[in-house]
Amino acid sequence: MRLNQTFVSDATGTRDRILDAAERLFAEQGFYITTLREITHAASVNLAAVNYHFGSKQALVIAVFRRRLDELNTERLTRLDQAFAKQTPPVLEDVLDAFVYPALALMGDGHAGGHRFMQLLMRAYADPDEALHGAIREEYGYIMRRFADALIEAASSEHDAKPSWPADQIRQQLDFLVGALTYTMADAKLKHPRATASALVRFAAAGIRGVSQTKYATDFKEELS
Amino acid sequence: MRLNQTFVSDATGTRDRILDAAERLFAEQGFYITTLREITHAASVNLAAVNYHFGSKQALVIAVFRRRLDELNTERLTRLDQAFAKQTPPVLEDVLDAFVYPALALMGDGHAGGHRFMQLLMRAYADPDEALHGAIREEYGYIMRRFADALIEAASSEHDAKPSWPADQIRQQLDFLVGALTYTMADAKLKHPRATASALVRFAAAGIRGVSQTKYATDFKEELS
DNA sequence: GTCTATACAATGATAGAC
DNA sequence: GTCTATCATTGTATAGAC
16 A cells, blocks of 8 residues: 555655645644645645545544654653653653653744644544544544553552552543643643643642542532433 | 614524524534534524624634633632632632532533533634634633632641742642643543542642642753743 | 625535546 | 546625615
8 A cells, every 4th residue: 555656756745745734734723724725735736636635624634633643652652661661560650751741742842833733632622523533532542541551550559558549540530631731732822841741740640649548528419410 | 782672573682592503503513614604594593693793703603602601600709709608718629629510510411511512612722713712811811810829728728837839830730620621521421520520629639739749750851941 | 773685705525637 | 646627605795674
């Protein structure tokens, strides 16, 4: 597959040029405002080429997304492995670092491209498009399982007596972290991304450690809806 | 102001009918997919009525938003006052409850309208539209200040000796909470909203309490970007 | 002041020639 | 694989009726 590169064609293929242009424009302006004509003009290709290569604008969005998300999550897994190599079971903060830091690394030092990608990610979460949702979930499913397992190991090892950490609770707390990370990093006015990421790791670690020890229970009237 | 109700007109005014229809359709489908023709058809008004009453589709989005957000934040302030009435300085969990619970209350028991409003809120955060951003910030600014102050009071009172809680840190942690709340509640597959909200309050309380005591410091290479 | 009918430029998408 | 031509639909603007 993917042999659609002709010998007499341009330096880079049409498909890749579309992806690059779309990524930049989506980041700058958002999905809907950006028109296919803008993209194809910036990529110096014909308007119909988008529909030929990707099928629709929606599919192009997903393709752009998948590429970056792959990169982000690969980096996360690498760092997770390093955390385990350093110590097994790993330190809780190291696991959280492995999840948070790569998102930060996308913030290309002053280029401010990172904020925009986080905004894109947030847009994808909030988007009513189910196909886009599905693609994200698919891309994230494995990562979330790996990190949830790692967090359970790390947290459980701190409590000598306790047999195991409630898995559902950890998964829920990982969701809290994803929300906090995405929301905070998407903020265009964020001043010190590194300090913020560091604070988030400490906050999440304290939250995970503290919940099991908390005596105070905030019970809403009914527990199940 | 707002006396645009004629005696021979329909039961409800044109303006309100547009708002109601737009709110429902935006929630179901999102901002961009929903057309003005859909809205005006559902509201049984003329297409041009939208531009007459609101000026643009963008302005309509903001108007729909402001109405619900007002309601949400008023309820939050009421509960915050109750927390202070019960005990001053208030209990940390009570303050967090006052912020989290009203978002939950929007989830009209089975009607599932709450998830959708939270999705709408997330969409608004992620939207590249600066006018919408500005309207949200304006609506939220006062609330965030009030809750940040309350959290500082609550947290500081727990540490007898320590003079005051770092204000910037609390504000940052409040942002973490907003992100986690919005992301989690927007999830369409959320099973037990009440239990989740309760867990979030405990998580955030532990996070806030724990950070100051944490010895482990996750320092990224450089602290300032 | 409110509302309606209508027109307009720009959009995503598609068919068919090359 | 690529391009030109064309389509229905979109948000918006305007002129004029009540």
